[in-house]
Amino acid sequence: MAAGGLLWWIAAGVLVVMELFTGTFYLLMVALGFIAGGLAHWAGATLAVELAAAAGVALIAVIVLRRSRFGNWKKRDASRDVNVNLDIGETLQVNEWHEGHARAMYRGAQWDIELAPGEIEGAGWYRITAMQGNRLVVAAKR
Template identity: 65%
Template structure:
């Protein structure tokens, strides 16, 4: 009966994994499968629990080291991600700067603009590198003509 519970537990974890969308429950399900196989091999209940724990822990550690366990994008990176903010990479004209800050018209609206550190204020055309709230962070465009 205990062996059947290992298989049912593994099945439930796989279904929950399909709903949840991460691989961690699948790794725990692998531990359940290992315990069920240990039961078939004649291991006692204490050893089955130990095998389930060790296999699940090892699988989770291997997953964390793999590319599937790493976070690919954090919330801070979303401000610079052109897949999230379609304005990143666009160019705009900033007529005048005041200590690295300006206001300019972009796509029919007035925006706050902030110059990235180390960038010159004498370029006419700037490229958007990030959005921070309603503020466009810009660098001098490589294609800009200096005045």
């Protein structure tokens, strides 16, 4: 049955194209399983062996991907991530503090400023270390 073998290859191709839209690599691992099913069909295996080969290869590939550095992304705190908040690392001047809180001009607007734990109030110039909502958390610039 040649049409059955062709379905494995068409399905693998469709999964590869779908993977281009998601970018997670998991559909590629399932496509590898479909390729294994197609190879088993080409070798003359029965449908049960084809399905077992496809499922086994896909399962092993997904497990290997999950345990690799590509499948195990660490979640980062977005309030401190420079790639999310481009203001982190920038400097600003704060003249008056009131118990660890202040208001200061930054990028043409008034911002609520909060002093990072363990930092001093009298430094004058501060570096933004995090953004929490509409507050900038700052540390003394060294």
